[in-house]
Amino acid sequence: MASxxxxxxxxxxxxxxxxxxxxxxxxxxxxxxVLVALVWWIVQNTIDNLTRLRIASGFGFLRGRAGxxxxxxxxxYSSDSTYGRAILVGFVNTLIVAFAGIVTAxxxxxxxxxxxxxxxxxxxxxxxxxxxxxxxxxxxLVIFFWYSGVLSVLPPPRESxxxxxxxxxxxxxFYFPRAVWGEGSWLILVALLLGIAMAWFVARKARxxxxxxxxxxxxxxxxxxxxxxxxxxxxxxxxxxxxxxxxKQSTFNLTGxxxxxxxxxxxxxxxxxxxxxxxxEIVRAGIMGVSKGQTEAAGALGLxxxxxxxxxxxxxxxxxxxxxxxxxYLNLTKNSSLAIAIGYPDLTATTGTVLNQTGQAIECVLIMxxxxxxxxxxxxxxxxxxxARMALVER
Amino acid sequence: MQEHDLSFVRVEMALAQSAPxxxxxxxxxxxxxxxxSTGDTILTxxxxxxxxxxxxxxxxxxxxxxxxxxxDRTFCATVAQGGIQPxxxxxxxxAFVNAKFGQxxxxxxxxxxxxxxxxxxxLFVALLVPLLIPKVPRKGLNAILFFGALPxxxxxxxxxxxxxxPHVETPLWGGLLVTLTLSFVGIAVSLPLGxxxxxxxxxxxxxxxxxxxxxxxxxxxxxxxTVLFMASVMLPLFLPAGVSFDKFLRALIGVSLxxxxxxxxxxxxxxxxxxxxxxxxxxxxxxxYWQKMGLIVLPQALKLVIPGIxxxxxxxxxxxxxxxxxxxxDLLGVVxxxxxDPNWATPQTAxxxxxxxxxxxWLFCFGMSRYSMFTERRLDTGHKR
Numbered sequence: 001m002a003s004x005x006x007x008x009x010x011x012x013x014x015x016x017x018x019x020x021x022x023x024x025x026x027x028x029x030x031x032x033x034v035l036v037a038l039v040w041w042i043v044q045n046t047i048d049n050l051t052r053l054r055i056a057s058g059f060g061f062l063r064g065r066a067g068x069x070x071x072x073x074x075x076x077y078s079s080d081s082t083y084g085r086a087i088l089v090g091f092v093n094t095l096i097v098a099f100a101g102i103v104t105a106x107x108x109x110x111x112x113x114x115x116x117x118x119x120x121x122x123x124x125x126x127x128x129x130x131x132x133x134x135x136x137x138x139x140x141l142v143i144f145f146w147y148s149g150v151l152s153v154l155p156p157p158r159e160s161x162x163x164x165x166x167x168x169x170x171x172x173x174f175y176f177p178r179a180v181w182g183e184g185s186w187l188i189l190v191a192l193l194l195g196i197a198m199a200w201f202v203a204r205k206a207r208x209x210x211x212x213x214x215x216x217x218x219x220x221x222x223x224x225x226x227x228x229x230x231x232x233x234x235x236x237x238x239x240x241x242x243x244x245x246x247x248k249q250s251t252f253n254l255t256g257x258x259x260x261x262x263x264x265x266x267x268x269x270x271x272x273x274x275x276x277x278x279x280x281e282i283v284r285a286g287i288m289g290v291s292k293g294q295t296e297a298a299g300a301l302g303l304x305x306x307x308x309x310x311x312x313x314x315x316x317x318x319x320x321x322x323x324x325x326x327x328x329y330l331n332l333t334k335n336s337s338l339a340i341a342i343g344y345p346d347l348t349a350t351t352g353t354v355l356n357q358t359g360q361a362i363e364c365v366l367i368m369x370x371x372x373x374x375x376x377x378x379x380x381x382x383x384x385x386x387x388a389r390m391a392l393v394e395r
Numbered sequence: 396m397q398e399h400d401l402s403f404v405r406v407e408m409a410l411a412q413s414a415p416x417x418x419x420x421x422x423x424x425x426x427x428x429x430x431x432s433t434g435d436t437i438l439t440x441x442x443x444x445x446x447x448x449x450x451x452x453x454x455x456x457x458x459x460x461x462x463x464x465x466x467d468r469t470f471c472a473t474v475a476q477g478g479i480q481p482x483x484x485x486x487x488x489x490a491f492v493n494a495k496f497g498q499x500x501x502x503x504x505x506x507x508x509x510x511x512x513x514x515x516x517x518l519f520v521a522l523l524v525p526l527l528i529p530k531v532p533r534k535g536l537n538a539i540l541f542f543g544a545l546p547x548x549x550x551x552x553x554x555x556x557x558x559x560x561p562h563v564e565t566p567l568w569g570g571l572l573v574t575l576t577l578s579f580v581g582i583a584v585s586l587p588l589g590x591x592x593x594x595x596x597x598x599x600x601x602x603x604x605x606x607x608x609x610x611x612x613x614x615x616x617x618x619x620x621t622v623l624f625m626a627s628v629m630l631p632l633f634l635p636a637g638v639s640f641d642k643f644l645r646a647l648i649g650v651s652l653x654x655x656x657x658x659x660x661x662x663x664x665x666x667x668x669x670x671x672x673x674x675x676x677x678x679x680x681x682x683x684y685w686q687k688m689g690l691i692v693l694p695q696a697l698k699l700v701i702p703g704i705x706x707x708x709x710x711x712x713x714x715x716x717x718x719x720x721x722x723x724x725d726l727l728g729v730v731x732x733x734x735x736d737p738n739w740a741t742p743q744t745a746x747x748x749x750x751x752x753x754x755x756x757w758l759f760c761f762g763m764s765r766y767s768m769f770t771e772r773r774l775d776t777g778h779k780r
Binding site: 024027028031032035042045046048049050052118119120121122123126132133135136137138139140141144145148149150152153330334335337338340341348352355361362365368369372373376377 | 428431435439443599600601602606619620621632633709713716717720734742749750753757761764
């Protein structure tokens with residue numbers, strides 16, 4: 001009994017100062033006090049500064065008239081629109097360039113990544129040189145290179161370079177025919193959606209049948225026929241409503257068609273080419289991460305090389321690839337803010353203009369931060385869902 | 396005595412025969428690496444066409460047709476553009492880079508005072524090289540000099556204002572000087588700060604952990620431009636009236652904090668990879684928290700994540716180019732500023748200047764990545780699975 005009592009008393013015998021719990025609480029209390037003091041000091045300074053500069057805080061300024069023009073806007077905007085609308089235009093532009101960049105970078109990156117593992121020496125070396133060059137150069141420099149080095153030294157509109165499908169390239173950007181949807185063209189869209197739905201249904205049924213009976217069904221060709229054939233049929237039935245508005249050369253400029261501004265083009269190309277180098281490395285690591293035994297075992301089961309790649313290697317490689325791929329997508333989205341350097345009106349650029357005009361620094365920076373954070377969280381949420389579907393299902 | 400029977404025992408080795416002719420030499424290499432199958436041959440042809448399209452043009456632009464010397468734009472412009480080159484000429488204008496080289500390196504740093512950054516650069520290299528070569532002894536002293544004495548010395552020398560050195564304001568700094576200063580300070584600040592943040596994120600104290608998570612995730616979720624904006628627009632609002640920071644210092648703070656958040660995640664990856672037994676072993680030896688981390692966990696964790704740390708360094712080195720957007724003139728900023736020089740405005744100027752800047756950035760980044768691969772191999776103790 002006596003020894004037990006001694007044991008029970010033991011913890012309290014150590015010095016009060018040396019107790020990790022007490023130390024933790026004290027340390028955290030100090031941190032909180034310092035932090036609160038710092039924040040209070042900052043808030044006081046800010047309030048002082050704002051009253052001195054006579055800037056009203058709050059988000060009311062968003063309803064004010066913007067009064068500046070935006071060169072490239074996907075939604076209706078004029079200088080009479082509100083500040084809020086201007087920021088929204090920037091946001092939409094960011095989304096457009098980020099989405100287009102992600103798609104292109106993924107395609108180029110996958111080609112390069114597979115190319116770096118090719119048996120072909122020449123292809124391997126070409127891909128390696130590309131990756132090593134672009135990985136080690138700042139993205140901003142790549143953007144400038146496209147903008148000042150390539151696109152702005154193109155010929156003036158009168159001497160436009162002719163490209164196939166009556167598109168043109170000149171100082172003012174890239175022009176290509178715009179599709180004009182006539183009456184009844186909604187039928188085509190409906191047919192396309194119907195085709196996709198039916199293809200999905202066919203694929204599901206075919207899979208069920210293969211699971212049950214082992215018989216295969218040519219899913220790919222059926223789906224292709226459905227997705228391409230149905231809209232074509234609808235196009236013919238509704239009396240060919242689609243026509244094209246071709247860009248035409250007039251005295252000083254090209255008229256008609258769809259114009260892609262050089263700012264967008266250089267940002268989009270630079271982001272795609274730059275990020276592609278990183279995606280290539282990720283894809284290469286992913287494929288190399290699938291052990292050789294998997295390929296050999298699949299071969300021993302009698303699968304053909306194409307099926308081995310499709311059914312065994314790629315599903316496993318994707319598991320390794322997706323998490324770093326997500327962070328590259330996020331990087332691309334964040335790098336799209338470099339648009340401000342060449343005057344493409346993305347979120348950072350328009351919000352920056354609003355900031356300069358209104359002086360509402362805190363609100364504007366807060367908007368920027370919140371939007372980018374939300375975009376990041378959204379992208380990682382989507383990629384997490386894909387990742388969860390791909391992840392190894394272990395017992 | 397030798398026994399004679401029907402069995403044959405070879406006493407000497409058969410001479411090695413060379414490989415069959417089909418497996419030897421250039422022909423076999425080509426067959427194996429370039430034309431192994433029909434698909435391979437097609438790929439090779441595509442590759443050759445690609446190289447043939449790009450490489451000769453590139454070489455003739457960068458070397459053969461390039462204009463190496465010259466005093467103004469006429470040397471790099473065609474006759475139609477008011478220069479001396481034949482029409483249709485396309486070549487690099489290295490004369491531009493040549494003429495502006497001093498600016499690209501030092502910005503508007505006064506010409507009479509340029510020996511100061513040069514001296515700092517010489518000392519930097521002289522201290523860095525022995526630090527990087529594993530065989531050179533006295534690493535401790537070297538590190539103290541490099542991370543302790545050099546920054547103080549460099550600060551005194553570059554800023555001046557004491558010991559009879561004229562004061563050089565930071566708005567005059569520019570070019571590679573700014574790029575390297577930003578990167579060096581960023582690296583030196585972000586690594587320790589990142590380690591502290593990573594430890595904080597894995598700490599058992601809830602408030603510390605929460606603060607670290609909020610800081611890391613917020614900074615990682617926003618672009619560096621926003622951080623720099625914040626540093627240049629909002630920081631003055633946060634400080635009492637009259638107190639103002641140097642713009643250069645503001646950019647330094649922004650870049651360092653930004654890199655620290657990324658560094659923290661890299662270090663956290665290393666901390667998570669250390670088996671629990673190591674932590675418990677350290678505890679059972681009676682080591683305190685900082686002893687446990689400093690002597691047992693961090694040395695192993697940091698070694699694991701060297702590639703990640705160097706990647707963050709490379710990323711930060713590249714990111715310093717963004718300060719040109721808040722109108723500071725790092726290497727890229729100075730190059731871009733000089734496009735507008737009417738003395739040199741030709742269609743080739745921008746291209747040449749940017750290729751030069753790209754080459755400088757590439758040299759540094761590629762060097763760092765190769766060195767990290769070398770260190771990784773050297774420190775590889777064979778524990779990796």
